[in-house]
Amino acid sequence: MRIGELARRAGVSTRALRYYEQQGLITAGRKANGYREYGEADLKLVTEIRSLLGVGFTLEDARPFVACLRAGHASGGSCPESVAVYRRKLAEIDDEIRTLLARRAEVAGQLTESCHGCVLRKQR
Template sequence: MKIGELAGRAGVSTRALRYYEQQGLLPARRGANGYREYEESDLKLVAEIRTLVSSGFTLEDARPFVECLRAGNETGNACPDSLAVSRRKLAEIDAEIRTLLKRRAEILSQLS
């Protein structure tokens, strides 16, 4: 499929797809005419990237998940590297929650 079709089916802009390609997250295949060509499996890669980014992961964080899918796994979190990224992200979120709870308690004590 061409870039416009993939963009439409994935719900992203062609600019985003070119950026993912530039970052090495999406394969850059070219047809004889020079147009980008994508496979059905690339739709799954883009969906994985979008889900991760919307959950607070960076594009660099998404790399192990994409590599896991490219290796033929059913999900992007089936590999040790992607699980490590998820665990790290959870630890970051937990730290943010602790910081927010501390701030909340400080403000609450000022109201009393």
């Protein structure tokens, strides 16, 4: 399929696909006329990349997942390198949650100190 079709099917721009190619995450074949040519495997790679980006991973984080798919695994997350990225990302998220909870407690304390009659909403 050509770049426009891949972009449409993956729900990304052609510019994004060119960028992923520039970053070495996908590789296009070339037709005699110079047009990029992609296969179904490329659609799976782009879908994996977009899914990871959608939950906060970086393109660099996506590399092991792409490599895992290229190696023939059914899931980009089934290789040890990908699992390591998942674990690192979860640790980062846990740190962010702790930071946010500490900030929330600080702001709640300031509110309580400043507004004695104010009622705080419960955390979910």
